[in-house]
Amino acid sequence: MSYTILKTFQFHPLLLHPTSILKRRNRFLYSTTTKATQTKVPTSTQSKKLDKIPKDYEAVIGIETHVQLSTFTKAFCNCPYNYGSFPNSSICPVCMGLPGALPVLNSKVIEFAVKLGLALNCNLAFDSKFDRKQYFYPDLPKGYQISQFDVPIAASGFLDVDIPLEFGGGHKRFGITRVHIEEDAGKLMHTENGNFSQVDLNRAGVPLLEIVSEPDMRNGIEASEYAAELQRLVRYLGVGNGNMQEGSLRCDVNVSVRPIGQEKFGTKVEVKNLNSFASMSRAIDFEISRQVQLHSQGQEDQIVQETRLWEEGSQRTITMRKKEGLADYRYFPEPDLPSVILSQEYVDAIQNCLPELPEEKRRRYEKMGLGMQDVLFLANDKNIAEFFDATLAKGADAKLVANWIMSDIAAFMKNEKLTINDIKLTPEELSELIGSIKGGIISGKIGKEILFELLAKGGSVKEIIEKKDLVQIADPVEIEKMVDKVIAENPKQVEQYRGGKTKLQGFFAGQVMKVSKGKANPGLLNKILLEKLNSKS
Amino acid sequence: MKMLSTLPTPRSTLSRFSIPSTITTFTSHSQTLPQASLTTSPPHSQILSTRHSLLSRNLSAVDLVRSHLTRLRLTEPHLRSFLHLPDDQTLLTQAHDLDRRIANGEEVGPLAGVLVAVKDNICTSDMPSTGGSRILENYRPPFDATAVKRVKELGGIVVGKTNLDEFGMGSTTEASAFQVTANPWDVSRVPGGSSGGSAAAVSARQCVVSLGSDTGGSVRQPASFCGVVGLKPTYGRVSRFGLMAYASSLDAIGCFGSSVADTGILLHAIAGHDRFDATSSKQEVPNFLSHFDSTSSLESKPLKGLRVGLIRETIEDGVDAGVVSTIRAAASHFEELGCSVNEVSLPSFSLGLPAYYILALSESSSNLSRYDGIRYGNQVYADELDSLYGDSRAKGLGSEVKMRILMGTYALSAGYYDAYYKRAQQVRTIIRNSFKEALDQYDILISPAAPSAAYKIGEKKNDPLAMYAGDIMTVNVNLAGLPALVLPCGFIENGTAGLPVGLQMIGAAFDEERPQSFINTCKMGELLRVGHIFEQTLENGRFVPPIVADSVE
Structure with a gap:
C-alpha cells in the first residue's frame, strides 16, 4: 500500500507542472491518482479527518511568493547573475556591501515590476520609494535589505485561475494584496561537520518581486493552482524563469483553520520549504488536517503562530521556529536611492506591449470551441501556446491542430523528453500537413508517418510527399x-x-x-x- | 514640542535660541571699523602659483615633494594629522614622473603636482582606509572613491590619509580609535572634527588642499578651528561613492584649502554627476574658476548690491562673545565691500540640532550594520553567530559610535518611529523651507561656523551634549542640503597667537528643476566669488599658524 502511495506522489508533480504532458488517454488514470492523493495521506486516521474538512472546518490560505527577475544584471549593481555559478564569482563592492559602496537602481527592475503589476490587475504607485529592512544575518551583506515597505509599487489586484477538471474544475479569482520590489540575499553553505559555514554572495542583490495574496485560497489545490498561474504569468511576461527548483519562484504559505461560520481567522501557521507545486499542495493539505485534528480534539490552543518546515521525506510539516512577538525590522526610507516616479506615458507604453496573458488566452481558446482540457494544456505552457497560435495563423483548423498537438506531438515530446521548442516540426509545416490531409492530397495514415518524420528530422511536407511519392491516389x-x-x-x-x-x-x-x-x-x-x-x- | 520634551535638555543650547514667529529683518548693527587696507598680502592660490612654477620650470615636482616631506617630519609628531602616510619613495616616484612629463612638454592635469590629503573615511585603493575605526584597521578597499579617482586623474598626488572621529562621529577628532590630532594654532587644543586631520594638515601646510566629509559640519567646524577655508558643497554636487556612509541623506564630501581659490579649484575637480551615486546631481558643473583672477582688478565696491543676511539666532546668547564680535566685524567688512547687510531670523533654526541628531543617528545605525566582522574588517572568533557579531562589534567599534548606533536604533524602533524619525523629517522640511524663504530675500546668509573657537583637548570629552551643541551653526545647512563656505575672518585673543574664527557663508542650492537658469548654475560659483573677494580684501587676512609661520612665505 505504501508503495502505491509513494508512486502516486511521484507521479503527482507531472500533473501540476505546466510543462508536463497531459494525454487524453491518461485522463482516467490521473483522476484516480488524484483521488488517492487527496485521501491517502500517510496515516489512515488523518484521511478520515480530511474527509470531515468540508463539513465542519474551513481552511484559510494566503501565499507570499518571491519571484526572481531575470534581468541581465542585479538590482543595484552591474553584476550578472547565473544560477549555479562558482561561489562568489559574480560579486562587486556594491553587492558585497563594502564600505563606501552605493546602490544604483537597475531600471529594468521597475519595468518588470510594472509589467507584473499590470498583469495582476493592480493599482500602480506612481510615486513609490525604497526602504531598508534591517536585520543581521551573514547572507545579508549590508545588514539591511533594500525593499519597499509602506508604498509598494503595485497593490490591490487579482489573479484569475481555471481549476483543472480533475480537481473539480471551475474558475476562481484570488486577490493580490501587494507587489513590491526587494533584493535577494546570498546563500549560506553549511559544512558537513558543522564547524563553520560559508557565504556565497552571488545571489545577493538579485532583484525579487514579492507578491502577497489575499487569504482567498481554501485548499492545497487552489493554492498550488494560484502559484502555477503566477509562474505562468511570470514566464508569459518574460520577467523571470519561474523555476522552483532553482529558487527563482519561492512560495511561503500561511495556513489557518476555522470552524465553518466563524468569521474570525484561526491562528495562522507559516509553511516554508515548498519546492514544487505538488509539495505545496500536499504540505497545505497536511497542515490543514493537522490543524483540523487539533481543533476537533479541542486542542486548538496548540495551534501557535510559528514557521513550519515541509519535510519531503516524511511528508509532514515540522516546527522550524516559534515566533516570539513580531520582529522589528526598523524600516525607514532608503536614503541612497531617489524615489521611483512613474509617468503615465511610461506605464502606457508598457501596458501596450504586454503579451496576451494566460487568462486571455484561455478565454480565447474556449471561444474557439476547444474543451477545457485542451484549453488548459495549450495555454499552460507559453511555448506550446505560441506554437499553437502560430499554426492557427497559417490557416489551420483550431480543433484539428489541438488534436495533433495533444496526441501525437505530445506523445513524441514525452517519449523523447523534448520540449516543443526542441522538436524539428514547425507550425508552418503542421498547418501544411493538416491542410494536405483535409484537402485529400494525402491520407490521414500517411499524414501520421510524415508527422513523425517532421518531428524527428524536420523538412517540409511538400518535399516529403514529393520525394516519397505519397500523393493520395484519388483517380x-x-x-x-x-x-x-x-x-x-x-x-x-x-x-x-x-x-x-x-x-x-x-x-x-x-x-x-x-x-x-x-x-x-x-x-x-x-x-x-x-x-x-x-x-x- | 513633544519631541523636544522627550529628550533630556542638552544644557542651555536647545532653549537658548528663542523661536520668533516670522522672519524679520533688521538694519545692520553697523559698527565702524577702520577702513580695510589692502596692503597686507591676502592668501594666494597655492595651486595656481605652484602650477606656474612647475610649468615654467622654476620648481621641480621632486623639490616640491622633498620640501613637503621635510615639513611633514617637523610638524607631524606634534599634530598627528595623518593615520597613514605612503613611503617617501612612492611620492618621489610620482614627482619624478611628473617632472619627466613636463620636461617632455606633455599635457599635465589641472591638479598636477598638487599635494592632496584625504580623510580616512574616503576610500583609496592604494592606502588603508579605516574610517578611524578599529573594526577596519588595516582594511584596504579595492577601489578609489570617485572624488579620489578624479583628483588622481587630474594629476593630484595623494599624500596620506587623515585622522578623524571614528566614522565621522564627533566634533573634535578625539573619537578616533587611533590617535588624537592637535590644533596647529595651539597643540593643547582640538582641531575640531570630524575632519580634524584634514583641517590641521592644510592649516600646518602638510598638504596644499584636502578632502573631508561634512554630515553636520565636519568640514566647516574644523576649518573654523584651524583657520582654513572649508567648503561643504550642495548635497549631490560631489559623488559620495567611496565615502563610508555616516548619514546618507546628509553626507557630503567637502574641501579644505588655505585660500578660497584653492578650495574652489579642488571642488571643481571632484564635482559632477557620478553613475555610481544615484543621489549625485546631473547638473552641469559651471566653470567658476575665472572668479579667482587677481584682485588688482577689484573696484572699490566689488560686492555692490549683494544682499547679505546675518542669521540672528547665531549671534545671540550662548555664543562666545569674541566669536560674535568677529562675525559682526565681518558683516561690516561686507558693507564696506558694497553689500547691504541685515539681520534675518530663521525661526526654525534651533530645531535643527535635535532633528539632525535623530536623523543622522537613525541613518548611521543602519549604515554601520555592515561592519559585522563577516566579510572584511576585524572578526572576533566565536562559537556562535550572535557572539561573533556581538564581540566583533563590541571590540571593533568605539564608545561614541556605539552610543550613536544605540540611539539611532531606538529612534527607528517600532512605536518610536513616528515620534522621532518621522517628526524629525517634518522638522527637516520646515527648515528647508525657511532657508529657501530667507535665500529668496538674501543672496547669501552668514553666521559663525561654530559657537566658540577651538577648545582644549579633553574639555568636552565627557560631555557629549556640550559637544553636540557645538554643531548648532552647521547642522541646519546639511538638513537643507545647501552649500556653505567657511573662511577665517578674525581671531579670538588667546595668548600670543590668538585662535582663528570662521565665518560661514550659506548659498542657495542649484535648482534641479531649471538647469538652464543663469542664476542657478552660478550659485556655487557666486558663493566662491563672494568668499574670494571677502578673503582678498580682509585686513590681516593671512592665517598661518605659528607652528609653520617660519617656513611659509
Whole structure:
C-alpha cells in the first residue's frame, strides 16, 4: 500500500507542472491518482479527518511568493547573475556591501515590476520609494535589505485561475494584496561537520518581486493552482524563469483553520520549504488536517503562530521556529536611492506591449470551441501556446491542430523528453500537413508517418510527399485497376465473401491499400471495392 | 514640542535660541571699523602659483615633494594629522614622473603636482582606509572613491590619509580609535572634527588642499578651528561613492584649502554627476574658476548690491562673545565691500540640532550594520553567530559610535518611529523651507561656523551634549542640503597667537528643476566669488599658524 502511495506522489508533480504532458488517454488514470492523493495521506486516521474538512472546518490560505527577475544584471549593481555559478564569482563592492559602496537602481527592475503589476490587475504607485529592512544575518551583506515597505509599487489586484477538471474544475479569482520590489540575499553553505559555514554572495542583490495574496485560497489545490498561474504569468511576461527548483519562484504559505461560520481567522501557521507545486499542495493539505485534528480534539490552543518546515521525506510539516512577538525590522526610507516616479506615458507604453496573458488566452481558446482540457494544456505552457497560435495563423483548423498537438506531438515530446521548442516540426509545416490531409492530397495514415518524420528530422511536407511519392491516389480508374488486381489474385476469398463472409471486406481494403502503398483514398477505395465485390454476385 | 520634551535638555543650547514667529529683518548693527587696507598680502592660490612654477620650470615636482616631506617630519609628531602616510619613495616616484612629463612638454592635469590629503573615511585603493575605526584597521578597499579617482586623474598626488572621529562621529577628532590630532594654532587644543586631520594638515601646510566629509559640519567646524577655508558643497554636487556612509541623506564630501581659490579649484575637480551615486546631481558643473583672477582688478565696491543676511539666532546668547564680535566685524567688512547687510531670523533654526541628531543617528545605525566582522574588517572568533557579531562589534567599534548606533536604533524602533524619525523629517522640511524663504530675500546668509573657537583637548570629552551643541551653526545647512563656505575672518585673543574664527557663508542650492537658469548654475560659483573677494580684501587676512609661520612665505 505504501508503495502505491509513494508512486502516486511521484507521479503527482507531472500533473501540476505546466510543462508536463497531459494525454487524453491518461485522463482516467490521473483522476484516480488524484483521488488517492487527496485521501491517502500517510496515516489512515488523518484521511478520515480530511474527509470531515468540508463539513465542519474551513481552511484559510494566503501565499507570499518571491519571484526572481531575470534581468541581465542585479538590482543595484552591474553584476550578472547565473544560477549555479562558482561561489562568489559574480560579486562587486556594491553587492558585497563594502564600505563606501552605493546602490544604483537597475531600471529594468521597475519595468518588470510594472509589467507584473499590470498583469495582476493592480493599482500602480506612481510615486513609490525604497526602504531598508534591517536585520543581521551573514547572507545579508549590508545588514539591511533594500525593499519597499509602506508604498509598494503595485497593490490591490487579482489573479484569475481555471481549476483543472480533475480537481473539480471551475474558475476562481484570488486577490493580490501587494507587489513590491526587494533584493535577494546570498546563500549560506553549511559544512558537513558543522564547524563553520560559508557565504556565497552571488545571489545577493538579485532583484525579487514579492507578491502577497489575499487569504482567498481554501485548499492545497487552489493554492498550488494560484502559484502555477503566477509562474505562468511570470514566464508569459518574460520577467523571470519561474523555476522552483532553482529558487527563482519561492512560495511561503500561511495556513489557518476555522470552524465553518466563524468569521474570525484561526491562528495562522507559516509553511516554508515548498519546492514544487505538488509539495505545496500536499504540505497545505497536511497542515490543514493537522490543524483540523487539533481543533476537533479541542486542542486548538496548540495551534501557535510559528514557521513550519515541509519535510519531503516524511511528508509532514515540522516546527522550524516559534515566533516570539513580531520582529522589528526598523524600516525607514532608503536614503541612497531617489524615489521611483512613474509617468503615465511610461506605464502606457508598457501596458501596450504586454503579451496576451494566460487568462486571455484561455478565454480565447474556449471561444474557439476547444474543451477545457485542451484549453488548459495549450495555454499552460507559453511555448506550446505560441506554437499553437502560430499554426492557427497559417490557416489551420483550431480543433484539428489541438488534436495533433495533444496526441501525437505530445506523445513524441514525452517519449523523447523534448520540449516543443526542441522538436524539428514547425507550425508552418503542421498547418501544411493538416491542410494536405483535409484537402485529400494525402491520407490521414500517411499524414501520421510524415508527422513523425517532421518531428524527428524536420523538412517540409511538400518535399516529403514529393520525394516519397505519397500523393493520395484519388483517380477512380487507377483505384479500380488495383481493386481488380486484388480480386483477381484472391479468388478464394472472393468466393468466401460472396458466400456471405462480408467481414472479408476489411481484408480486401487492406490488400488494395497495400498495393497502393497506402496512397489510395480510403473512401473511394471502399466504394469501388464494394461495388466490385457485390456486383458480380 | 513633544519631541523636544522627550529628550533630556542638552544644557542651555536647545532653549537658548528663542523661536520668533516670522522672519524679520533688521538694519545692520553697523559698527565702524577702520577702513580695510589692502596692503597686507591676502592668501594666494597655492595651486595656481605652484602650477606656474612647475610649468615654467622654476620648481621641480621632486623639490616640491622633498620640501613637503621635510615639513611633514617637523610638524607631524606634534599634530598627528595623518593615520597613514605612503613611503617617501612612492611620492618621489610620482614627482619624478611628473617632472619627466613636463620636461617632455606633455599635457599635465589641472591638479598636477598638487599635494592632496584625504580623510580616512574616503576610500583609496592604494592606502588603508579605516574610517578611524578599529573594526577596519588595516582594511584596504579595492577601489578609489570617485572624488579620489578624479583628483588622481587630474594629476593630484595623494599624500596620506587623515585622522578623524571614528566614522565621522564627533566634533573634535578625539573619537578616533587611533590617535588624537592637535590644533596647529595651539597643540593643547582640538582641531575640531570630524575632519580634524584634514583641517590641521592644510592649516600646518602638510598638504596644499584636502578632502573631508561634512554630515553636520565636519568640514566647516574644523576649518573654523584651524583657520582654513572649508567648503561643504550642495548635497549631490560631489559623488559620495567611496565615502563610508555616516548619514546618507546628509553626507557630503567637502574641501579644505588655505585660500578660497584653492578650495574652489579642488571642488571643481571632484564635482559632477557620478553613475555610481544615484543621489549625485546631473547638473552641469559651471566653470567658476575665472572668479579667482587677481584682485588688482577689484573696484572699490566689488560686492555692490549683494544682499547679505546675518542669521540672528547665531549671534545671540550662548555664543562666545569674541566669536560674535568677529562675525559682526565681518558683516561690516561686507558693507564696506558694497553689500547691504541685515539681520534675518530663521525661526526654525534651533530645531535643527535635535532633528539632525535623530536623523543622522537613525541613518548611521543602519549604515554601520555592515561592519559585522563577516566579510572584511576585524572578526572576533566565536562559537556562535550572535557572539561573533556581538564581540566583533563590541571590540571593533568605539564608545561614541556605539552610543550613536544605540540611539539611532531606538529612534527607528517600532512605536518610536513616528515620534522621532518621522517628526524629525517634518522638522527637516520646515527648515528647508525657511532657508529657501530667507535665500529668496538674501543672496547669501552668514553666521559663525561654530559657537566658540577651538577648545582644549579633553574639555568636552565627557560631555557629549556640550559637544553636540557645538554643531548648532552647521547642522541646519546639511538638513537643507545647501552649500556653505567657511573662511577665517578674525581671531579670538588667546595668548600670543590668538585662535582663528570662521565665518560661514550659506548659498542657495542649484535648482534641479531649471538647469538652464543663469542664476542657478552660478550659485556655487557666486558663493566662491563672494568668499574670494571677502578673503582678498580682509585686513590681516593671512592665517598661518605659528607652528609653520617660519617656513611659509
